[in-house]
Amino acid sequence: MKIASWNVNSVRARVTNIINYLKTSKPDILLIQEIKTEEKNFPFSDFENLGYTSHVYGQKSYNGVAFLSKIDIDKIDIKFLKDKNKQSRIIAANFSHQSKIITLINVYVPNGNPIETEKYEYKKYWYKSFIDKVKKALEKNKNIIIGGDFNIIPEEIDVYDYKKYENDALFKLEMRKKFRELINLGFQDIYRFFNKDTQEFTFWDYMAGSWQKNHGMRIDHFLVSNNLLKNIKNVNIDKKPRSKIKPSDHTPIELELN
Numbered sequence: 001m002k003i004a005s006w007n008v009n010s011v012r013a014r015v016t017n018i019i020n021y022l023k024t025s026k027p028d029i030l031l032i033q034e035i036k037t038e039e040k041n042f043p044f045s046d047f048e049n050l051g052y053t054s055h056v057y058g059q060k061s062y063n064g065v066a067f068l069s070k071i072d073i074d075k076i077d078i079k080f081l082k083d084k085n086k087q088s089r090i091i092a093a094n095f096s097h098q099s100k101i102i103t104l105i106n107v108y109v110p111n112g113n114p115i116e117t118e119k120y121e122y123k124k125y126w127y128k129s130f131i132d133k134v135k136k137a138l139e140k141n142k143n144i145i146i147g148g149d150f151n152i153i154p155e156e157i158d159v160y161d162y163k164k165y166e167n168d169a170l171f172k173l174e175m176r177k178k179f180r181e182l183i184n185l186g187f188q189d190i191y192r193f194f195n196k197d198t199q200e201f202t203f204w205d206y207m208a209g210s211w212q213k214n215h216g217m218r219i220d221h222f223l224v225s226n227n228l229l230k231n232i233k234n235v236n237i238d239k240k241p242r243s244k245i246k247p248s249d250h251t252p253i254e255l256e257l258n
Contacts, residue, residue, distance in 0.1 A: 001028050001071075001097060001256070001257040002025070002026070002027045002028050002029075002254055002255070002256050002257075003027060003028065003029045003030075003031070003104070003145065003147065003222075003254070003255045003257070004025065004027040004029070004030045004031070004238075004252045004253065004254045004255070005030070005031040005032075005033070005106070005147035005148055005149075005220060005222065005252065005253050005254075005255075006018075006021070006030065006031070006032055006033070006220075006241070006248070006250060006251070006252040006253075007032070007033040007034045007108065007148075007149040007203075007220060007248060007249075007250035008032045008033070008034060008035065008248050008250070009034050009036070009248040009249055009250065010034070010035070010036040010037070010248075011032060011035040011036065011037055011042065011043065011064075011066070012036075012037055012041070012043060013036075013246070014246070014247075014248055015043050015046055016246075017241055017244050017246065017247060017248070018030075018032070018047075019046060019047075019050065020241075020244070021238075021241050021252065022047070022050050022052065022068070023050065024240075025238060025252070025254065027070075027254065028069070028070050028071050029067060029068070029069045029070070029071065029073065029095070029104065030052070030067070030068040030069075030252075031065070031066075031067060031104070031106040031147045031148055032065065032066050032067075032068065032106075033064075033065050033106065033107070033108035033148050033149045034063065034064065034108055034149065035056070035058055035063075035064035035065065035066055036059075036061055036062060036063070036064055037058050037059075037060070037061075037064060038058045038059065038060050039056045039057075039058045041058075042054060042056045042058060042066070047068050051070050052068040052069060052070055053068070053069050053070075054066055054067070054068050054069075055067040055069070055073070055076045055091065055093065056091075057078040057088045057090075057091040058088055059087065059088035062087070063087050063088045063089055063108060064088045064108075065088060065089065065090060065091045065106045065107070065108050065148070066091065066106075067091065067093055067104075067106060069095075071095060072095065072096075073093040073094065073095045073104070074093065074094055074095075075092075075093060075094045076091065076092075076093050077091065077092040077093065078090075078091050080092045080105065080133060080137075081126075081129055081130055081133050082129070083126070083129075084125065085122060087110075089107065089108045089109065089110070089126070090105065090106065090107050090108070090130075091105075091106050092104065092105045092106070097231065097257055098231065098258075100143050100228075100231075101141065101143065102141075102143045102144070102145060102228065103137060103141050103143065103144045103145070104144075104145050104147070105134075105137075105144065105145070105146045105147070105148075106147060106148050107130070107146060107147070107148035107149070107150065108148055108149050109123070109126060109127070109130075109148070109149060109150045109151045109152070110122050110123040110126050110151065111123070111151050111169060111170070112124075112151065112169030112170070112175065113168060113169045113170075114169075115167060115168070115169050115172060119169075120169050123151070123169055123175065124174070124175070124178070127175070127178040127179075127182070128178070130182070131178070131181055131182050131185070134146070134182065134185055135185055138185060138186060138225070142186075142225055142227040143225060143227055143228050144187075144224075144225045144228075145222060145223070145224050145225070145228065145255070146187070146221075146222070146223040147221070147222045147223075147253075147255070148220065148221075149219060149220050149250065150179065150219060150220070150221050151169070151170055151219055152170060152171075152175060152176060152178075152179040152219060152221075153165060153170050153171040153176070153217050153218065153219055154176060154179055154180075154189060154192070154218070154221075155176075155192075157197070157199050158199075158201075158217060158218040158219075159171065159201075159216075159217040159218070160201070160213075160214065160215045160216055160217070161215070165217075170217065170219060182223065183223060186225055186226050186227075187223040187224060187225055187226065188223065188224050188226065188229060189221055189222075189223060190221075190222045190223065190224045190232060190235050190255065191218070191221065191222065191235050191237070191253065193224075193229070193235075194232075194234065194235050195235075200218060200237045200239075201214070201216025201217055201218050201237075202216070202217070202218050202219060202220035202237055202250055202251055202253055203216055203217050203218075203219050203220065203249055203250050203251075204216040204242060204249060205249060206249055211242060211243070218237075220250055220251075220253050221253070222235065222253060222255045224255075231257050231258055232255065232256070232257060232258075233256040233257060233258045234255075234256040235253070235254065235255050235256070236253070236254045236256070237251065237252075237253050237254075238251060238252045238253075238254055239251050
């Protein structure tokens with residue numbers, strides 16, 4: 001079974017690329033972020049033609065998250081987190097795997113830049129609220145996978161030049177501690193769990209030839225609860241979609257379950 005996560009940076013602008021990815025990679029569930037559309041304008045039929053059911057929490061022009069799924073998922077929850085800014089940034093659902101009920105949470109965390117603005121305060125508030133909600137969710141179900149764009153560079157190895165980002169909301173120590181606090185509830189950053197010293201990225205800016213120079217960062221993650229570690233077969237970053245025509249600035253990260 002394969003679960004993938006991808007910040008597509010506009011589902012309608014990237015629909016051809018998403019279709020091609022679904023055809024070649026064949027994930028059972030794809031978590032997408034930054035869909036930038038309301039539900040009424042979401043391209044449901046394009047994905048239905050490939051056997052995927054879409055569950056959408058959209059917003060006009062900004063943000064937005066969705067599940068594309070070939071398997072049955074239920075208890076779709078767009079109210080997992082009460083967001084004071086009323087932004088569409090999180091959707092959750094349940095699915096069954098090897099007699100376990102697994103809660104899958106798809107997140108698009110605020111970027112937080114510039115750090116001297118309300119955007120940074122909002123990011124801090126969002127992480128605090130999310131950590132509180134996940135803590136409560138773990139009391140009900142120890143089988144949780146969180147995937148998406150966390151807008152956090154966890155460690156120095158996770159960006160091409162960490163010194164350039166020391167005062168950036170993605171790498172600022174205060175925010176990395178929040179990410180660590182989330183993990184310490186009982187999760188593993190599963191990419192780093194399988195790849196102790198490997199440097200790979202999930203995002204390359206459109207500017208200054210970042211893709212060509214491999215000036216990237218790892219900000220898209222899967223966090224897997226400790227209870228599920230034995231169910232994880234592999235994790236992979238698929239860089240091919242970033243090299244396509246009209247790409248997203250992110251690329252998919254994939255999780256394989258035994």
